[in-house]
Amino acid sequence: MSAYALELDDITVTFQSPDNPAQRYTAVAKTTLRIAAGEFVSVVGPTGCGKSTLLNIGAGLLDASAGDVRVFGEKLQGINRRAGYMFQTEALMPWRSAIDNVMVGLQYRGMPDGEARALAQSWLDRVGLSDFGDRYPHQLSGGMRKRIALAQVLALDPDIVLMDEPFSALDIQTRQLMENEVLALWAAGSEGRRAAPSPERTPSGGGRAAAGGQQVRKAVLFITHDLDEAIAMSDRVVVLSAGPATHPIGEFTIDLPRPRDVAEVRTHPRFVELHKQIWDVLREEVLKGYAQQLKKVA
Ligand SMILES: Nc1ncnc2c1ncn2[C@@H]1O[C@H](COP(=O)(O)OP(=O)(O)OP(=O)(O)O)[C@@H](O)[C@H]1O
Structure with a gap:
């Protein structure tokens, strides 16, 4: 079994x-x-x-022109069913209540309604929305809707979580609350929770809770524009170059102690040091990217 949950090789x-159609644009080049x-x-x-x-490649939503994607050592074909996704835009169904939104993926996987409702409610409890299950998305704040979306993803108990700027639309305080919540849920792992049935899951599947109730954390690929958010949350930060032909130009291990409070950790001297090191690599690429956007608009 591969030690990697997700491998993008030479993409x-x-x-x-x-x-x-005659014009082609290489967005990503030889990225591992x-x-x-x-x-x-x-x-x-x-x-x-x-x-x-890159995230869409890892999700199996997009095919690479070259390179391989492996999930727990197995070549990915089609959608990555070991992964759950949380995107910047809202994916809640407006005609379904909060609990029905959390239940939908469980029902789709064939979980009986009663069981799916109980599991969805336990996730609403975990994201602090115990009493809001009967509300519709338009009756909830932006932060609450994000919590529902998070519950929707985590209820399916994916081994890999793919997040594409999930909190960028939130105000800074709500955003920090959500970031802390994600870190707490991630740190708690899968222990003590029934998993949603997954057809692809092997009994010994890598990344699953081991016998003996051992905590198993999910692998997370988190996309963000926000360097502070990246450092505060991650074990590792990968910096990409400006396009075209983007590729990694820096990789930093975030050796800050856990558990972390995303607001407090920003004052840690090591945070400040890492921020400077990463920003030194990123700054020029941000300026290049900005110049390209201006050219596109002109
Ligand atoms: N389906 C597509 N067809 C053509 N070009 C595309 C397609 N999807 C993305 N691109 C182009 O590929 C490049 C990378 O897009 P992508 O959305 O991955 O960037 P990003 O870093 O996530 O952007 P942002 O920071 O704005 O969220 C962009 O120039 C985009 O216009």
Whole structure:
């Protein structure tokens, strides 16, 4: 069994221009990114460089033009069913109540309704929304909707969580609360919770709770523009170059103690030091990325 939950090996992604099929754009070039089981990895890079493209490759939503994707050592074909996704945009169904939104994936996997409702309620409890199950998305604040989306993803007990700027639309206080909540849930792992049935799951599947109630953390791939958020949350931060042909240009181990409070950890001298080191690598790429965006607009 591979020590890696997710491996993107030598990935290149070339898109065809929607306006001119003869024109091609290489968004990602020869990129290798590996995430160990239980590891929290953030990817930062300038706007439009190819962060979401990489995440979509890991999710199996997009095929690479070259390179391989492996999930717990097995070549990925089609959708990555060991992964759950949380995107920047809201994915809740407006016509379903909060609990029905959390239940939907469980029902889709064939869990009987009563069981799915009980598990969904236990997730609403865990994200602090015990009494809000009958509310509809439009009756909830942005932060509450994010909590529902988080419960929806985690109720399925994926081994890998893919998050694409999930909190960027939130105000700073709500965002920090959510970041802390994600860290606490991640640290708690899968122990003591019934998993949703998954057809692909092998009895000994890598990354699953081991016999004896051992805590098993999920592997997280977290995409963000926000360097502070990346450092505060992660075990490792990978910096991408500006596009075209984005690729990793730096990788930093975040050796800050855990558990972390994302607001407090920012004052830690090591945080300040890491921030400076990473920003030194990122700054020029951000300026390049910004210049490219301006060119596109002109
Ligand atoms: N389906 C597609 N067809 C053509 N070009 C695409 C497609 N998807 C992405 N691109 C281009 O690939 C590049 C990388 O896009 P991507 O969304 O991965 O960047 P990003 O780093 O996630 O952006 P942001 O920081 O704005 O969220 C961009 O130039 C984008 O326009």
